[in-house]
Amino acid sequence: MRQRVATLAWRVVLAAGLVCGVGLLPWLTRTDPAYTVLKARSAEREPTPEVLAGIRRQLGLDGGPLHSLTGWLGGLLRGDAGQSWISGGDVLPDVLQALGASLLLMGAALLVAVLTAGLICLRTLRLGARRRLGGRRAGGGVSAVLASLPEFLVASVLATVVGVQLGWLPALGWYGPQWTVLPALALGLPAGAVLGRLLDDLLPGAFGEPWALAAAARGLTGRSIARQAVRRCVPALLPNLGLFVVGLTGGAVAVEQVFDIPGLGRTTLQAALAQDLPVLQAGTLALVLLAALATGATRVAARLLTGPALRDGALSSLHRPAPPAGGLLPLLYGLVLLAVAGLGLTRDPLALDTGQRLRAPSLDHPFGTDALGRDLLARVGHGALDTLLLAAAISAAALLVGVLLGLVPRVSAPLVDTVNAVPPVLVALLVTAVAGSGAATPALAVGAVAWTPLAAHTSALLLQERATLHITATKGLGAGRVHLLRYELLPAVLPPVLRHALLRLPGVALALASLGFLGLGAQPPSPEWGLLLAENQPYAERAPWAVLAPAAVLALLGALAVSAAGALRRRSPGRHPGTTGAGKSGAGERRPVARAEREPAGVR
Missing domain, CATH: 1.10.3720.10 (MetI-like)
Known part of the structure; x- marks a missing residue:
């Protein structure tokens, strides 16, 4: 009961911290909220000090951030979320x-x-x-x-x-x-x-x-x-x-x-x-x-x-050794991706030729050209270098943080719930407010939330693995927590979480591209993939290759991630009881279960 109360208190603290952080946004930005509201309501009025001071008094900003937060929280208790600073209407009906x-x-x-x-x-x-x-x-x-x-x-x-x-x-x-x-x-x-x-x-x-x-x-x-x-x-x-x-x-x-x-x-x-x-x-x-x-x-x-x-503790482990799958496919996909990036790096991604606008793919321009006549292969290749390296670095950091926090679910579960409630776009806006916009903004925003599904997956697998029969038997033989974690739990949990991280690698690249698409990342003329898609999306009907080229490379990255995750399934000595139970012999035959597979883990 005490643990549940502590977990609930931890959730409340995190949620309150998130809401308070959002409430401090006007004081974190480099622009005056009163000036923004004035331009939204009446663009013709001059932003004189007297006018801006009146708007601050009207919005309740003259009392500082603490006064603003307490007033808003007090209104929530009465069922009043306040009035919009821009439209002046009630907030709650619009949000609902x-x-x-x-x-x-x-x-x-x-x-x-x-x-x-x-x-x-x-x-x-x-x-x-x-x-x-x-x-x-x-x-x-x-x-x-x-x-x-x-x-x-x-x-x-x-x-x-x-x-x-x-x-x-x-x-x-x-x-x-x-x-x-x-x-x-x-x-x-x-x-x-x-x-x-x-x-x-x-x-x-x-x-x-x-x-x-x-x-x-x-x-x-x-x-x-x-x-x-x-x-x-x-x-x-x-x-x-x-x-x-x-x-x-x-x-x-x-x-x-x-x-x-x-x-x-x-x-x-x-x-x-x-x-x-x-x-x-x-x-x-x-x-x-x-x-x-x-x-x-x-x-x-x-x-x-x-x-x-x-x-x-009567479950059996779902994570058994399996035959290798897709051993050559990751190599093939990786070589194709490297070839595309390598060919693109030999070209100039910023060279303009307005006479070659929206040209179809040809020998001179294998991926065609964009609306400014720039070579799409060059832009995709140069964008791949930044996007792939950044996505790989974020994925590796997310895997490490996700596994470490997943091992302590009482701490990580409320944190996962709170962080996941904030879309990467909003995180990017908060980062932009504090550090300004730039190429690092999408990385910080995506990295702040990329670890949450891996931590949730680790916690879920760990919960079920601890309830397996072989863990119960190993505990009965006197194994301690360190032994269980190092020799039993981590070997069972890490492989599926690692495969999950590989499957998430394209998603990380897509999140970076999405922020670029919304204008919250790198700015033109950068060849970042999100910018490529955003710049060429209006011409998708007239010149579909301008959008399909970066999309095809993203699909290739996804194929590489999935095939690499399958290739991680290598046949190795199993510590868990049971067998796949079905080989090529059909439904009526099963290979004999070895002695090491029949005995609970920990029995030597």
């Missing part, structure tokens, strides 16, 4: 309306994500149900492409092709269920690809557990076994699913911008840009509360799905 739109979009996107994840795992489920599951994974190429496509690029293509050219669905606005289809696809497809790969990574271990072998021996249908295998793997994915819920609500800024959706993410971004502090505070608080509800619901669902086995 934006939250409703975001929740509807999130629900539709989550449905798309679940269906996409199911399709990616479909072949693995079929092979596992037939007891013919081998080392190779299904849907690697498809999931790589889906996971590496920028959401704003998918949104732009869907809006242009499906909405405008074909006219099948409305492309702009927010007036009913039909308007949710295209943005839900743009958000749900990449998220579903990541969830599908994580689920596909766990399924072979579930099909190799004793219950699955016994069910197959008793003649249960493959569909029933597959359904129970999914149920067995879902608890380890629920924490990340909770993160997706918040990310699809507050982090869908670029998609909301493309489709003109008045969602919470877009409302919060506009409030931050306009320094509309009451709207920004209310939007951030709504995201924090949503994060707390989502993560609390996923933890309850995980315990209900796992049942008393989690409490009694």
Whole structure:
């Protein structure tokens, strides 16, 4: 009981710190909020000292940050979130309306994500149900492409092709269920690809557990076994699913911008840009509360799905050695990516030739040219050097921080919930307010939130691994905490988390590109990938190669990450009981279980 109270207090402190940090935004920026409000309300008035002082008194800024925060918090207790500094209207109705739109979009996107994840795992489920599951994974190429496509690029293509050219669905606005289809696809497809790969990574271990072998021996249908295998793997994915819920609500800024959706993410971004502090505070608080509800619901669902086995230490480990998969593919993808970057580095990315504007790919310009006649191969190559190195460095740091914090879930879980409630765009705005805009802003913003899914994954896997039979047996033999952590828990948890970090590598690059797309990163004429997509997106219909070139390189990066994650599955001496249970011999045969595999870990 005392631990629960301490955890709750830690959550409250973090949430309060976040809201207070957002509340200090006007005092962190280098511009006067009164001047911003004056220009928004009446651009014709002169910003004289008397006029600015009157606006500060009207907004309550003359009393300092503490007076502003206490006044806002006191209003919340009365159900009043204040009035907008820009429009003068009540904040709460507008924020609730934006939250409703975001929740509807999130629900539709989550449905798309679940269906996409199911399709990616479909072949693995079929092979596992037939007891013919081998080392190779299904849907690697498809999931790589889906996971590496920028959401704003998918949104732009869907809006242009499906909405405008074909006219099948409305492309702009927010007036009913039909308007949710295209943005839900743009958000749900990449998220579903990541969830599908994580689920596909766990399924072979579930099909190799004793219950699955016994069910197959008793003649249960493959569909029933597959359904129970999914149920067995879902608890380890629920924490990340909770993160997706918040990310699809507050982090869908670029998609909301493309489709003109008045969602919470877009409302919060506009409030931050306009320094509309009451709207920004209310939007951030709504995201924090949503994060707390989502993560609390996923933890309850995980315990209900796992049942008393989690409490009694009766689980078996899902992480067994598996045959190598995709050994040559990472090398092939890596060589192609290096070749593209190398060829691009030999060209000048800033050379202008207005007579060659929007030229199609040719021998002189293999990727074509952009709207200023610059060679796209050169710009993609030079952008790859910065983007890939930066994404790799951020991913490595996120892996280290995520694993270390995941090992102490009582500390990390509330921190994950709070940090995940802040979209990278808002973090970038806060960084910009403190340190100014520049190339380092996207790196700091993405790095501040990139570790959260890895920490959540580590904590979820650690919770289930500690409840396994071999850990219970090893404890009974007198093993201490250090021995368990070094020889049992970390060897089981690190490989899947490392594969997860590799799968997140394209997402880190995409987050950097998204901030560049929104103008919060590197500025022109930098060849950064996000800027390339933003600059050429208006010409997607006339010159599609201008957008497809950087998008294809992002897809190649995703394929490299997925194939490298599969190649990490090497056959090694197993410490955990059980076997994959199905080789090439078919449903009726199983290889004998070795003595070392029958004995609990720790028995020598």
